[in-house]
Amino acid sequence: MIFRRKRSAPATGARGWWENLYTGLTLRLAALMALYSLCRIAFYLFNRRFFADMTGGELARAMAGGLIFDVSAIGYLNLIWIQANLVPLRIRSGPGFQRVLGWVFFLTNALGLAANCLDMGYYPFALRRTTAAFFKEFSHEGGKLVELSGGVLLFGWPMALLWIALLVVIWRLIRSPRRHDPLASLRPGPYRLATTVLWLGLTFLLTIGLRGGTFSRFNRPITVSNATAYVDKPQHAAVVLNTPFSILRTLRQPALEKAHYFGSEAELASVYDPVHPARPAPPGAPLNVVVLVLESFGAEHIGALNPQLDGGTYKGFTPFLDGLMGQGLNFTNAFANGTKSIDALPSVVTSIPAVFESFVLSNYSTNRIDGLAALLHRRGYETLFFHGAPNGSMGLEAFTHGAGYDRYFGMREYGHDADFDGSWGIWDEEFFQFFARKLGEAKQPFLATIFSVSSHHPYKVPERYRGKFPKGPVEVEETMAYTDFALRRMFATMATLPYFDRTLFVITSDHASMQYRPEYQALVGRFRVPILLYRPDGSLRGQDSQPAQQIDILPTVMHLLGSEREYVAFGNDLLDQVEPARPRFAVLYTDGGMLQLVQGDYALHWDGRRVVGLYQYRNDPLLQHDLSAAQPDVRARMERLVQAFVQQFKGRMIDDRLTVPLGARAAVAPK
Numbered sequence: 001m002i003f004r005r006k007r008s009a010p011a012t013g014a015r016g017w018w019e020n021l022y023t024g025l026t027l028r029l030a031a032l033m034a035l036y037s038l039c040r041i042a043f044y045l046f047n048r049r050f051f052a053d054m055t056g057g058e059l060a061r062a063m064a065g066g067l068i069f070d071v072s073a074i075g076y077l078n079l080i081w082i083q084a085n086l087v088p089l090r091i092r093s094g095p096g097f098q099r100v101l102g103w104v105f106f107l108t109n110a111l112g113l114a115a116n117c118l119d120m121g122y123y124p125f126a127l128r129r130t131t132a133a134f135f136k137e138f139s140h141e142g143g144k145l146v147e148l149s150g151g152v153l154l155f156g157w158p159m160a161l162l163w164i165a166l167l168v169v170i171w172r173l174i175r176s177p178r179r180h181d182p183l184a185s186l187r188p189g190p191y192r193l194a195t196t197v198l199w200l201g202l203t204f205l206l207t208i209g210l211r212g213g214t215f216s217r218f219n220r221p222i223t224v225s226n227a228t229a230y231v232d233k234p235q236h237a238a239v240v241l242n243t244p245f246s247i248l249r250t251l252r253q254p255a256l257e258k259a260h261y262f263g264s265e266a267e268l269a270s271v272y273d274p275v276h277p278a279r280p281a282p283p284g285a286p287l288n289v290v291v292l293v294l295e296s297f298g299a300e301h302i303g304a305l306n307p308q309l310d311g312g313t314y315k316g317f318t319p320f321l322d323g324l325m326g327q328g329l330n331f332t333n334a335f336a337n338g339t340k341s342i343d344a345l346p347s348v349v350t351s352i353p354a355v356f357e358s359f360v361l362s363n364y365s366t367n368r369i370d371g372l373a374a375l376l377h378r379r380g381y382e383t384l385f386f387h388g389a390p391n392g393s394m395g396l397e398a399f400t401h402g403a404g405y406d407r408y409f410g411m412r413e414y415g416h417d418a419d420f421d422g423s424w425g426i427w428d429e430e431f432f433q434f435f436a437r438k439l440g441e442a443k444q445p446f447l448a449t450i451f452s453v454s455s456h457h458p459y460k461v462p463e464r465y466r467g468k469f470p471k472g473p474v475e476v477e478e479t480m481a482y483t484d485f486a487l488r489r490m491f492a493t494m495a496t497l498p499y500f501d502r503t504l505f506v507i508t509s510d511h512a513s514m515q516y517r518p519e520y521q522a523l524v525g526r527f528r529v530p531i532l533l534y535r536p537d538g539s540l541r542g543q544d545s546q547p548a549q550q551i552d553i554l555p556t557v558m559h560l561l562g563s564e565r566e567y568v569a570f571g572n573d574l575l576d577q578v579e580p581a582r583p584r585f586a587v588l589y590t591d592g593g594m595l596q597l598v599q600g601d602y603a604l605h606w607d608g609r610r611v612v613g614l615y616q617y618r619n620d621p622l623l624q625h626d627l628s629a630a631q632p633d634v635r636a637r638m639e640r641l642v643q644a645f646v647q648q649f650k651g652r653m654i655d656d657r658l659t660v661p662l663g664a665r666a667a668v669a670p671k
Helices: 021-046 056-077 079-086 097-125 130-135 142-155 158-174 190-212 223-228 234-240 243-246 265-271 319-325 340-350 371-375 392-402 428-441 476-494 550-561 633-653
Strands: 290-295 329-331 383-386 407-409 446-451 503-509 531-534 542-544 585-589 595-599 604-608 611-615
Touching: 021 056, 021 158, 021 234, 021 531, 056 079, 056 097, 056 190, 056 223, 056 234, 056 243, 079 097, 079 190, 097 158, 097 243, 130 290, 190 585, 234 392, 234 633, 265 428, 265 633, 290 383, 290 476, 319 476, 319 531, 329 371, 340 371, 340 392, 340 446, 340 550, 371 550, 383 392, 383 428, 392 407, 407 428, 428 446, 428 476, 446 595, 503 550, 531 550, 585 633, 595 633, 604 633, 611 633
Parallel strands: 290 446, 290 503, 329 542, 383 407, 383 446
Antiparallel strands: 329 531, 503 531, 585 595, 595 604, 604 611
């Protein structure tokens, strides 16, 4: 018998408060929270050599932040048990029903705590919390998985003892007195009403807990990457997380498997190498850097990128940006490395494309990275990120913190909710002015990145501007014209401030949107976005029609600023003198798992096993003529390049080699 024999009730017929069904549910969940915090402390102590640079204050923040992830994990693991205790049926307090639920509670939480304890010993090998990718790696080697788990517990016997002690606590929790239903004395009608109201209310609270403490439409459910918001360095995120959460939140995410197209690292690097060399800084004071990511600014709607449209008369919807493109270095054949807003920031500021899965949502989101903010922070730059949406929107606050940004400015920091657009955030005009003024207060040199919000569904403009901006065939174009107007006003303000003349501006979009022309609906055109480099002194001018992509921004900026050390970036340096035999390229992940490689005049479609198409996209924008058979040399060269890219990308993601260790080039994969 799991439960003790029924105790005699007091003479009054009353029962102890601890025997209440709802109280018992709460106390058991609270006990689990305490056990998970204990596991977090043990995880830190067993692996403290890997967190030697973690301060006491950071550890305290990690412990506090970890409670959010514990609530989510415990909620998921105990979802059946919780709902069965809340279901508005009288059977829920029956001894047989509670006995079955006791076993469910014991087994599910025994597994969750086992995962936490195993990871204490496995962390030194993986240097990250275990995710669902671990099980896929051993999916065909069940014996090795059992052997590995047993070995971890055997050689880490303190962890095994801790798990046994935790099992004893769980066992004691289910041997508590039989729970009585405090509403059982009600008549059937009132009983159903009262229990249903409680069930719905507590389920709503449970849903908030599963999502990470919010039910707002602005916020996604928390993922592994959100842990970086509670630590100073991404590699410390393992202390914040718990292993059940890491596994459960990555179950539906594709785990990468290493590719082996090239036999040696030297051969692989000769075809494609993402390690960029150190470069001396130019003479003079360092430049400030401002990166503007414009929501939904697809190339289709920008006049300067479409001089051939409508017989040369097409004006587009961005007159200010058009003029700026004539004064800067304009990459007229540029591409986004993803199709969603959440894909854009890793591509733009860390040179990690959304290949196979968005980096922020992937199993590898806590990998160490050499992003633009991290590299410039080491050089003494103040690093700032601005997004006018409610703080936490799309997980950007957590991501940017992990990517090395010192400060985040969202709707909370803006502090004037009257400028809220009613949908996504602060109107671009007001937030851009806030951005310009805040940079005037920043310590130079600085890196500042801003992500606009107004050119987004439901595509509204402020009431005072109704009818002011042109409308086009699709709704986004009026809001693009408004954001372009806000850009004009922002640059006018910046031009009056001291930092303006010493600043490099990089302007791009998060992704394209609402394509309606056939050439922009085709597989190459749908990814086209602007990329512009602008210096007020006119030192960067011209047009470049070779392929460019968002992940090229980081190495290109580092070319202009200099880099003290080698770093990993999957993109190209757009200012480097490219060898004719190895022209620049863009790599784009499309629906159905196909990779599209754009290089020179050609676009190669590759499904992971073979080439499925080769097109001369400049002359054939609708991609109607497959040249795979007619151009075997081009096909072979481009297929070799895409294979090298995939092998480098997967290997470095899986092995956490997105940085170059000091004193080592890190070109050789670990065993």
